[in-house]
Amino acid sequence: MSASPPSSALLTDRYELTMLDAALRDGTASRRCVFDLFTRRLSGGRRFGVVVGTGRLLSLLRDFRFGEDELRFLRDTRAVDAPTLAYLEEWRFTGTITGYREGELYFPGSPILTVEGTFAEAVVLETLALSVLNYDSAVATAAARMSIAAGDRPLAEMGSRRAGEQSAVAAARAAFIAGFGATSNLEAGRRWGIPTMGTAAHSWTLLHDSEEDAFRAQVDALGLDTTLLIDTYDIRSGVETAIRVAGTGLGGVRIDSGDLPIVAAEVRGQLDALGATGTRITVTSDLDEYAIAALAASPVDAYGVGTSVVTGSGTPTAGLVYKLVARQDAAGSWVPVAKASADKVSKGGRKTAFRTLDRGTATSETIVVADGFEEAPRARDDARGLQTAFVVDGEIAPGFEGASGVAAARAHHATVREELPVRALALSRADPAIPTVWVDLD
Amino acid sequence: MSASPPSSALLTDRYELTMLDAALRDGTASRRCVFDLFTRRLSGGRRFGVVVGTGRLLSLLRDFRFGEDELRFLRDTRAVDAPTLAYLEEWRFTGTITGYREGELYFPGSPILTVEGTFAEAVVLETLALSVLNYDSAVATAAARMSIAAGDRPLAEMGSRRAGEQSAVAAARAAFIAGFGATSNLEAGRRWGIPTMGTAAHSWTLLHDSEEDAFRAQVDALGLDTTLLIDTYDIRSGVETAIRVAGTGLGGVRIDSGDLPIVAAEVRGQLDALGATGTRITVTSDLDEYAIAALAASPVDAYGVGTSVVTGSGTPTAGLVYKLVARQDAAGSWVPVAKASADKVSKGGRKTAFRTLDRGTATSETIVVADGFEEAPRARDDARGLQTAFVVDGEIAPGFEGASGVAAARAHHATVREELPVRALALSRADPAIPTVWVDLD
Known part of the structure; x- marks a missing residue:
């Protein structure tokens, strides 16, 4: 590439910057937060989903910057005020992102991507992360079904x-x-x-x-x-x-x-x-x-x-959402949070995910929920830990982007697909191939 | 924009370059051709479609060039041979593109976009033109239905x-x-x-x-x-x-x-x-x-x-296709052409399209078909000509790109939507709101 790639920072819903603006004003912008990207159900009656997009997202994160052009637009349209413009000029993600490797399977509640940082850092990644993962995972899930059918x-x-x-x-x-x-x-x-x-x-x-x-x-x-x-x-x-x-x-x-x-x-x-x-x-x-x-x-x-x-x-988007699940309060203590009203309930708290296996065949998606910073549970012999660190303190880990990332994801998918129980391979609409089991540590 | 925008030339299916390669070898690359972009039916039982994407396509056409990066990839993967690489290095669209303005309605057979040039010029635009217009028009058609429902x-x-x-x-x-x-x-x-x-x-x-x-x-x-x-x-x-x-x-x-x-x-x-x-x-x-x-x-x-x-x-792509409908033969005479087998019949020949109106309400999509270069029929008082020149001899006409192009398209859509008969405004699946009437000049 000769020129620097275009900024990805405006591939964003305006309300994220509006919230940032208000949060800088009332001081909550610096509260540390944990956002989970997950789905409440598998769209289209699918028996499993396939995570794809994370490698692309990491590359787009490298190009997420508010340069002269982006700031001028935000100033001209009065989307945010002057202190927010000054903040955005220096914006850089210094937090941590963990999640499922590309090619991995997912089920309802699987913490596919977890973004931890200040509210200001993490909230502005919502739209971009969802755009990439919703489309790519919808295609990958359909493609996996076709690949199974093609033998x-x-x-x-x-x-x-x-x-x-x-x-x-x-x-x-x-x-x-x-x-x-x-x-x-x-x-x-x-x-x-x-x-x-x-x-x-x-x-x-x-x-x-x-x-x-x-x-x-x-x-x-x-x-x-x-x-x-x-x-x-x-x-x-x-x-x-x-x-x-x-x-x-x-x-x-x-x-x-x-x-x-x-x-x-x-x-x-x-x-x-x-x-x-x-x-x-x-x-x-x-x-x-x-x-x-x-x-x-x-x-x-x-x-x-x-x-x-x-x-x-038939399922052009994977139905993934990006939700605040834990944050610090004014005193710095962690608080699990979740929307509680009507039909869109989510589960607050920090999550550690395992796929339990019986002689190589998946038996459950086990998600351990903790309120705060307790030590994460370890994987057992009959369970595979599902989360990997993609970004640590703002540094993007190597191996997930570019052609090598794609090759690794393809190989990983081929391996984990072998763990699916036979009933997961049928094409008709049904419940997820394995149940999601929630374990509350508290 | 500071840097020059990335090339759009590889947003293309490989077979277009494979055909170009073979056509340069057998001399057919220089035959003048007419390609039509149209739909055989309105996907999803829609009563009308809304053309959107042309302004974006014109901007992407400006950036359609085979630069060093693109040529290196084609060379390294042996997608085409050396004479084709030399040809592509100089590739520039010098033909003519006409079609429906953005915001215009379309029906089965409407020649939404017509690309005329040598085979070599016109064939390589197939994927890009379809990608842009299929997605944008699918969204616009759904959006128009929502806008009608919202009052x-x-x-x-x-x-x-x-x-x-x-x-x-x-x-x-x-x-x-x-x-x-x-x-x-x-x-x-x-x-x-x-x-x-x-x-x-x-x-x-x-x-x-x-x-x-x-x-x-x-x-x-x-x-x-x-x-x-x-x-x-x-x-x-x-x-x-x-x-x-x-x-x-x-x-x-x-x-x-x-x-x-x-x-x-x-x-x-x-x-x-x-x-x-x-x-x-x-x-x-x-x-x-x-x-x-x-x-x-x-x-x-x-x-x-x-x-x-x-x-x-429910209809994530508009079902538009890009088909060769006329071309010169070895002697330079125009020949209408069309695929004839099985379920995918198209109509060969050059087309001029009108929307006939009765006291302001649309009554038909009338498409006049000519074999070759006969003078195009003129619009009558009770019919509105539907085609506009977007590119003439390689020069992109002003007014269709950027913010002003979008504003004009929005205004045009608001105007032409008023021509729809009342039955077109219902949301249920049905036949197109007006019939497509084919008139053969021969």
Whole structure:
């Protein structure tokens, strides 16, 4: 990168700065606080969630600064007063952030991210943290379900066109962490080293005077191992033309329309009859986890998924919230706090989370709640501690950002997914795969 | 902006560059092409769509360049060969882009955006154009429905936390164009001059030793006209405390939980009984267009909408596609082209679009199709031409980007929405409000 990246500080809801303004005035801005990022329930009747986004958030935290441009906007719109502007000019996160590693599973109440610092430091990160984790985790959770449905068959993410242009890049990352093997999105390849793929669209065939011309030009340019898109006109003649042009050594064909179980079987039969028994079939038409599962017995070699993965397959946001759960009072003592009214109850206090296991299979999400600074409970042999330190006293720990962070998250996800009980792998709506068990230390 | 903005060129599916690579090799890269961006149907049973995103796309087109970083990535990953790298280094869009103004309504087949240029110029814009317009138009369409349901009551967008951090900024813009009055998102305020709003979250109350302390500090900092969030503990005592602290001149209270029609009526009654007859009630809990419509008879003064607007209220992407519809052949003659197989039929040829009107009310989307370069039909008195030139011979026309572009789009939307027939204003799933009428010139 040549220039310094743009500031992320205004990717923020105004009320955070309004609260900061008022808190600087009444002195509560310096109270130490603990905010938890968690979900009250798994959206969409999912049996588990997949945490993704923390690595991106840490990079955005590096760029969270109130520079000249940001301060000018806040001054011109009178969003905050002069002492707050002076405070923001020096704003820097000096607190601590712990939480679940990317790729980890989560359940209702899991303390996915815990931000501890002064109110002034921690409150302004609310919107950014939620934006990143809500979108990325929604995509990752959908992607994991698709990856489970696909079994050993390779999956590629190709939904960039159905998500905002920057969300598309994040979606490619989330899908890769959750088990996809590649993406169509070049920027995701550049930023995080995710393998990119793609050959040709229908416009390629339409550009040429005949399908045969198009196939020949593609094979000339990309070699025999390329994948030809055979459904621009008529699938049967498309297959015939493909093999006539490329021979039986053709790498693959792609089908992007029609009733896939029927069409895939017909194309396989035709390819085999023509002697192209090694030519792979990729399908890409409106797939989601249910369609993928329905194709399990069909002669399909690979899947390309677009819309449904980048929009969370019916659940486009993970429903995560960011709540104050503990703070110091005027005397410096810790007080657990929680909203108490109506339908949105949360649990105050500091949390330590474990996944209990029975012979390698997860049996519960156990969350130990303490009022204040008691020593955190240790993991037992049959329980895995779930929280990691991402930021300590303002210093971002190494290993979570960039391409290496993505690779580590993908590996971690593959490992922990093995702990899921079999019932977690079904696709229907249901309760979480394991119960959340709350343990109060007091 | 101090530094030059990052390149948008890799926000692109790899297959566009793969096709370019093959087309440079076989000479078809220089064929002139016409691509249309349109939808085959209105997703989600919507009665109309709202075009948003074009102004953002034009700005991203300014930054679409293959610089050192982009070329290095493409070279290192062998995505394209050396002649293609040399071509990309000089890539610049020299073609023409026409289409519907932002804020305009669209229907099945509407040529929302038409890109004309060489294949090489036009094919690489596919992903970026679709990413921007699919997301922004999905949000704008949902927002317009909410704005219709809200009637004269003000609507604020506050869903940033439920969308990717950059999509959140685009969502604020889309909602504002489609009739919302303000956003919580500060970056949207900075980029496009959209009014921002926000006062306090539950964490503000929880930060303090009592609700009364929190309210008092907020009123001290933000003045009597502020809005107090009254549902952190018990709504009834929250209202009582609010008026005790602020007096009957309090600007407003906000309710973010509970059964809103009941709670709003109770709070109104309590405020009135306390003498706070001018104190406004804002509700913000899980609203969508249906919930807003259900509150029409309730004593609510303003709505804040989060999740549902930034996720398109069940339709998170608009289903727009980008298709080659005409191209020159080897001899330079124009040929209309279209995919013909199975379920995804499109209509080849160059299109001119009109909205026919009867005494000011829209009666049809009339799309005239021509094979090639015949003179475009003129609008009649009872029909409004729908296409505008955004880019001519590579030069981006003024007036569509930035804050002034957003203001113009918002005004345009308010005007054209008045043309909708009454049946278009209902929220249930149905056919498009007006039929699409195809007229073939040949």
